[in-house]
């Protein structure tokens with residue numbers, strides 16, 4: 439129980455990976471934490487691909503591989519480039535335990551239970567509507583029913599973070615800074631999954647999908663294997679969906695019907711359909727990370743590395759670093775912006791902000807040259823293999839020259855230069 | 871492409887409220903050219919009624935993703951999370 443009625447040391451809003459990581463770190467250090475979640479149970483409002491990453495998860499839950507409800511241990515990554523009817527697949531396989539597929543409805547719920555065991559006071563089915571401010575400092579939250587006060591409030595309320603916006607830590611999200619994702623979980627027999635994806639026992643496979651119904655759009659598809667189901671979904675930047683007036687589930691249906699995808703999910707029975715936004719703003723759109731009495735972590739802070747489908751790990755580590763900062767603030771009784779800005783320093787020194795910075799130009803380049811990189815060259819990869827695998831009586835040398843010439847007739851020299859320049863600039867910004 | 875979205879939504883557990891958590895500004899919707907919300911919503915919550923010149927909001931089907939709020943052409947959609955005991959529950963996610 440709380441020592442004082444309606445006043446605690448820390449309130450964390452949102453029991454996703456970032457909120458739970460933050461709350462449990464605080465509780466383990468003996469701090470009094472209230473974790474507020476709007477869902478029926480933690481995880482009940484959450485959707486992802488997806489895979490959790492072992493290194494980050496172990497920092498919060500050292501024994502999760504034995505204790506948590508994980509689905510499969512991923513040993514294979516596929517990069518599938520879809521043309522209209524054909525495809526090219528690059529596959530990398532290694533006996534590994536770097537990531538596990540999980541079902542959020544099970545994993546988040548388990549993680550929140552662990553937090554409870556560590557002493558976190560978990561309040562579910564409760565929406566935080568407002569932050570309470572006194573003298574330019576956040577001092578608590580207002581739910582539908584009551585007011586709760588705290589020395590510090592941590593916002594772990596996910597991509598829409600209405601609360602970070604409410605107190606001016608960021609402006610409203612633009613349509614180009616989020617992707618809308620739809621996904622389906624399809625029941626399939628374990629043996630069938632293992633056969634189709636060349637797996638045994640609890641081994642898992644990840645498929646990242648480019649092109650197909652998303653050709654020319656900033657969008658990616660994904661497949662993950664669970665114990666006895668397969669997840670398939672896609673995410674497309676919201677401004678492109680809005681411009682083209684596409685219905686997201688129609689794109690997903692097209693993806694499911696692609697001749698290279700359909701055989702993998704044939705016979706699968708729809709278990710659940712869902713949708714969620716993915717932050718895509720990147721480094722340049724990270725909001726202010728703290729203010730007097732308040733910190734922002736995880737998706738609410740735009741901390742997602744889209745190219746690598748990494749989000750939960752950045753969420754967990756940002757939650758942990760926020761907690762470490764709050765522990766010092768509680769000990770020194772200093773909840774000012776200056777004291778809490780240690781969180782930002784810690785993030786900068788960790789892989790979280792370093793990786794975000796590495797890809798700071800990625801989305802600008804991709805938005806600017808999407809017809810090139812997300813349509814033309816993807817098609818060209820498939821065209822190359824079509825040519826390379828053909829045996830049509832035409833001398834190979836002629837075919838090669840025809841292919842090379844086609845690049846120069848399809849695209850003007852200026853466009854080719856622009857493409858090359860964009861790639862060089864991007865590589866430069868990533869590597870230096 | 872004709873997709874039965876109801877069949878997909880049927881896989882979900884809902885606890886609908888009696889009051890909508892999605893409140894479009896009727897005046898603005900009349901002026902809105904794109905009616906973007908009627909396309910991008912993954913649960914087909916919004917339908918435009920030509921006759922009544924009014925946006926129909928099937929809020930009970932909402933997946934609470936937030937896309938319509940951000941994409942609303944006239945930034946005139948009052949969007950709140952449903953009450954803590956209401957709305958959609960994902961078991962798989």
Ligand SMILES: Cc1cc2nc3c(=O)[nH]c(=O)nc-3n(C[C@H](O)[C@H](O)[C@H](O)COP(=O)(O)OP(=O)(O)OC[C@H]3O[C@@H](n4cnc5c(N)ncnc54)[C@H](O)[C@@H]3O)c2cc1C
Nearest residue numbers: 452454455456476486487488489566595596736737749750
């Ligand atoms: C389709 C898709 C695929 C993805 N794939 C992957 C992947 O494979 N691997 C990976 O690592 N990441 C992936 N991500 C990203 C990852 O899911 C997120 O980065 C991660 O969940 C962020 O964690 P979080 O705790 O910050 O936010 P969330 O997980 O969104 O949690 C926020 C929590 O806050 C609650 N909440 C919100 N507002 C309030 C309020 N006002 N009051 C009370 N509670 C509130 C919500 O109910 C929720 O439980 C994917 C995302 C999507 C959408």
Ligand code: SF4
Nearest residue numbers: 899902906907942943
């Ligand atoms: S996009 Fe906004 S303004 Fe237009 S119809 Fe939808 S809710 Fe109304």
Ligand code: SF4
Nearest residue numbers: 911932933935936938
């Ligand atoms: S929040 Fe998402 S599911 Fe709900 S009405 Fe808006 S777009 Fe549709």
